[in-house]
Amino acid sequence: QKEVEQNSGPLSVPEGAIASLNCTYSDRGSQSFFWYRQYSGKSPELIMSIYSNGDKEDGRFTAQLNKASQYVSLLIRDSQPSDSATYLCAVRGGGKLIFGQGTELSVKP
Amino acid sequence: DAMVIQNPRYQVTQFGKPVTLSCSQTLNHNVMYWYQQKSSQAPKLLFHYYDKDFNNEADTPDNFQSRRPNTSFCFLDIRSPGLGDAAMYLCATDWGPPDNEQFFGPGTRLTVL
Numbered sequence: 001q002k003e004v005e006q007n008s009g010p011l012s013v014p015e016g017a018i019a020s021l022n023c024t025y026s027d028r029g030s031q032s033f034f035w036y037r038q039y040s041g042k043s044p045e046l047i048m049s050i051y052s053n054g055d056k057e058d059g060r061f062t063a064q065l066n067k068a069s070q071y072v073s074l075l076i077r078d079s080q081p082s083d084s085a086t087y088l089c090a091v092r093g094g095g096k097l098i099f100g101q102g103t104e105l106s107v108k109p
Numbered sequence: 110d111a112m113v114i115q116n117p118r119y120q121v122t123q124f125g126k127p128v129t130l131s132c133s134q135t136l137n138h139n140v141m142y143w144y145q146q147k148s149s150q151a152p153k154l155l156f157h158y159y160d161k162d163f164n165n166e167a168d169t170p171d172n173f174q175s176r177r178p179n180t181s182f183c184f185l186d187i188r189s190p191g192l193g194d195a196a197m198y199l200c201a202t203d204w205g206p207p208d209n210e211q212f213f214g215p216g217t218r219l220t221v222l
Contacts, residue, residue, distance in 0.1 A: 032208035043199055043216040044152065051208055088151065095206055096142075099151035 002027040004091050006100035014108050019076040021103050023089030026070070030093040033065055033072045038086045038102065048074060079107045112136070113214035115200050121220045122190050130185040130217045132200030141183040142211070143175060144199040152199055158183060159205060187219075195221045 036044035089100040144152035203211040
């Protein structure tokens, strides 16, 4: 059974801080990794994709991938209250996307 | 803008009354997916179409069916909705594995009375 694990949270950070969201996966053959943001009652929105070991930055978001450790993370710099949402990690190993349960992030003003 | 569209956004049906949800896309993607998502849970894949090739997940109930009449449209039919089928239904599309990004529509919130 291919699995993707995330801490469910809630993760609470003050406005302006760095939020760190973590994800581990079981399938060593996984090739592509995604982070989705989902506001309450809305659909998932793709915010980052990463395919190679290392860091990928896009604005305030940085995705980090370590295939040897089977670990992917998302850093959100200068967190804003509008970043408060559930963040879903999704992993693909050639077939369907496997989602984690999501981490709920709360950014306090 | 290229996008994934779902109609209706909210659907109320009665226990046992068939319902159809629709999805359309302007992205011209090969693959269309249907997911079910319940509160505080990850999206659960029901089935997907790779072009005209239908792929059902092993644990998808027979009560759920799908049709893809052309590249742009895909339908989810729930033949006899039960109270447990109340959920958000998400349509998503992509170019297919292994590494293409998958995009979701806004979802249809289904209520079963």
